[in-house]
Amino acid sequence: MVTICADEISKIIRERIEQYNTEVKIVNTGTVLQVGDGIARIYYLDEVMAGELVEFEESTVGIALNLESKNVGVILMGDAKPIDGRGEISASESRLIESPAHGIISRQSVYEPLQTGLIAIDSMIPIGRGQRELIIGDRQTSKTAVATDTILNQQGQNVVCVYVAISQKASSVAQVITSLQERGAMEYTIIVAETTNSPTTLQYLAPYTGAALAEYFMYHERQTLIIYDDPSKQAQAYRQMSLLLQRPPGREAYPGDVFYLHSRLLERAAKLSSQLGEGSMTALPIVETQSGDVLAYIPTNVISITDGVIGGNRIDCFLSWFREMSR
Template sequence: MARVGQDTVARQAVEGIARQPEAEGEIRGDGIARIHGLDEVMTIELVEFEERTIGIALNLESNNVGVVLMGDGLMIQEGSSVKAAGRIAQIPVSEAYLGRVINALAKPIDGRGEISAYEFRLIESPAPGIISRRFVYEPLQTRLIANDSMIPIGRGQRELIIGDRQTAIGQKASSVAQVVTNFQERGAMEYTIVVAEIADSPATLQYLAPYTGAALAEYFMYRERHTSIIYDDLSKQAQAYRQMSLLLLRPPGCEAYPGDVFYLHSRLLERAAKSSSRLGEGSMTALPIVETQSGVVSAYIPTNVISITNGQIFLSTDLFNAGIRPAINVELEAFAQFASDLLKATQNQLARGQRLLELLKQPQSAPLTVEEQVMTIYTGMNGYLDSLELKQVRKYLVELLTYVKTNKPEFQEILSSTKAFTEEVEALLKEAIQEQMERFLLQE
């Protein structure tokens, strides 16, 4: 292109003049540069300063271009030359990224060396059109019994996870390290990519990180693979985008967010899809997380993302603090206070509800297979737990799963092969439940 290599003059924004804080001993600006004389540059095009810092052109104004820096930019000074790279922001992609921890620029930050890649994808790609999609029909098994039994998620879907801080959110470096360690210990890291930009990262990189993750997920989706991507969290990304927009002098709107903050998330989440048969039926399932304040879902960002997603999983702080995890609100406790005035049948129904709530509790990093979930739910729904005390429910279920696996292996074999709860499967399960109940009551 004609503009490639075009030398221009860069001026840092007035609000970005470098200062030297006494405590830190380093120079920091605001991450924004105003460039004069750079004609025909495209939105989200990369530009390169003479000291090799890379920026992204976001504001295209009549007499200047507003650029956000993808680095500290400590050596950029007024009058520095800059040239357009001639390409939209993109990252390298390859199979080699599996098992690695990278930043928003797709650079490894896990200390395990460089990642080989010979293909690139745009950070911001257009969402697949209707013809390129297929109806969502395949389940994505989360192996969380509360999810899979009540709020099933399909491959290619967008399912929002929403709740207060600590119920779902974690952006600290220590939290990221803990998640990675957890994945490694359980063998999950071999098919996982972690894109990490923590709270003290520049706003530009926090804004880009979800798009980098989406680009990597698309690489596998268009190779007929199934991917799921968790955005933790879009509240922080929106705040980073607001910070960038205010520094770029864009007009603020509701809660000081720019007017296009809705488009910020819609163009990201719409990339989740189930590909058509012609494209190989790969999928990208999006699980965005949004943080609320005191459980208020009517704030600006939560309502925006709720309107974009196909469904929502609301996590309750009260349930989380009460030890019910995952803290999905499925209770009918409001009726329990009238227990003495209720009919016996209603009291029995509430008592069973309490036991069903117990079976929905699931420790962290303890996934259940579909067969184990079927076994657990059948036991509760058919009243086999009614005779147990609440404190006995979890213990009995754990022992039942072990008993079936050891003594009734044909149950899992038939269920997994037929994908149907046949009469033979039900007979095996009933037999196992009764046998284990006898053993359990003798032990107690």
């Protein structure tokens, strides 16, 4: 019978610890079959899950979106750099761009108003902190003006505002930023902009990025306001990616999961319970219609998800009436 004393055991354990290799080994690798239009098809990537990051050579990163039997469809991400000309952003923390929405127990009833600054809207269609209120209408019906006025009205209210511009003209985004800067609103406002020249993958991810920023402040017991301008452009970008991935079309040639695209985004707006700090995230999505058609696929989707609707034609009436009363 062989006996081993405690000193020998500790010596063996110490040697094993010293020989332990702490380097992370990537064992799930694949071969790139095709790259084009921001889409890569990879063979033999068996263990990857939908939504996971895939790292390529030369520090390129993508997101696994299509899981097929013989290959995996990955959307490639571009360079996410600050566009305000103030240099790199130094950050000590990070968040996932997508996180599950809170359940009923984690929420509480909406009881605090969020004033837009427009008397007609605040009196007739009041918005509460933690709600989702849709702003809908045709082009040039002052939808963005209502959103920017709401941001300006939060000055001194201890509310962090996030404005997400999806596939907007760079000149239009610049006008919004200028109007906010002139009135000192950029001190409490974050702009997430993916213009028409941005890759479709970044246009698809921009709303989730803005939601993650707003959630950070909400979890730190702050009141936040996020504006999505607009989700229909995100759906178009997602449709382009789906066509490149050869996904089957659904209603009006959109993929069948477009409803889930917006529901999992807007459901993150909430008024947290007292145990979680009573922070809130109020969402104002802006949807542009064609000739007042509110029965199209994307408008009906977002209408069914949100708590209320502010119509574009009524917005023009509200603003004209307000301007007349202010004279």
